[in-house]
Amino acid sequence: MLRVLPATIVDLDALESLEMQVFDHDRFSRRQFRHLLTKAHGITLKAQKQNNIIGYMTLLTRTCNHTMKIHSLAVDKNSQKCGVGTLLLRQAEQVAADYERTSLKLEVSEDNPIACRLYLSHGYTLQGRRPHYYQNGSAALIMKKNLANLEHQP
Template sequence: MPTSSDGVVFRDMTLEDVPAVDALEQRLFPADAWPLHMFLSELSQHETRRYLVAERGGDIVGYAGLMCIEPIADVQTIAVVPEFEGRGIGSTLLTRLIEEARLRGAADVLLEVRADNPRAQQLYVRFGFEQIHVRRGYYRDGVDALIMRLQLGPEGALDDGAPAHAPAPHPTTEAGQA
């Protein structure tokens, strides 16, 4: 299990993780939290999904998920608890989702992010995502969703030849739920 310098372990999400992830989801996204059954459904679709958790001292401090139906991958969710922001957890989770998208043959990675979350938007821009659309009133509280896309190129590079991961890690609190 790969571990970061501050003892954070990144691994695949299991069914046993769902209650803790659900509790975090309710805490972090009170207006737009996924229902518990959604995580159970997502984890049952191995052929098109990959979900990860970041764990420290037995506690889940971040999670993320990807859906990939070639040629498109979609970041379904990404979250880091506020107490662990700024430690590179979000960047590591996003890097691993992008790597998974490449392994599954995706040409593009899409995500939705709240228009009122500039920190998350900045993370995605550092990774090479660009805004391609706005979904007006997408979130339950009426906030718009920005649709962002990362075009993947051959051999682990973005189409412009830049590396696929950010040079300096930074976490995010959400990508928005699909």
């Protein structure tokens, strides 16, 4: 059964190895994960199947009063295209609503068409572009979704 749960420090090893498997550059280090899981103003969600973490999303709350930032989203290569990314993205909206935020924002690499399509198909709109943002020199697209009409779900 697939479940989305808050990640904790006990998930550090699993998150680190997922990060290594999924990203070629701009990875979170172990130290960054430790900070995200223990000190950062935010929440890390894990998608867990049986006892395996097959995806995660980090959300930062300390942006401004109205917005929450999706800092990272990744799904294990063997579990992609099965709806896990979509599930995490939906859950992000619920977390934002719980924190009484009215929008979600994120940055995504211009050369990541799969992720760009995912966000656009979920109602995110292009707000801007940051050239040479990532370690491989690619630009970041800034996207935002307004959640004002999101009903609070039980």
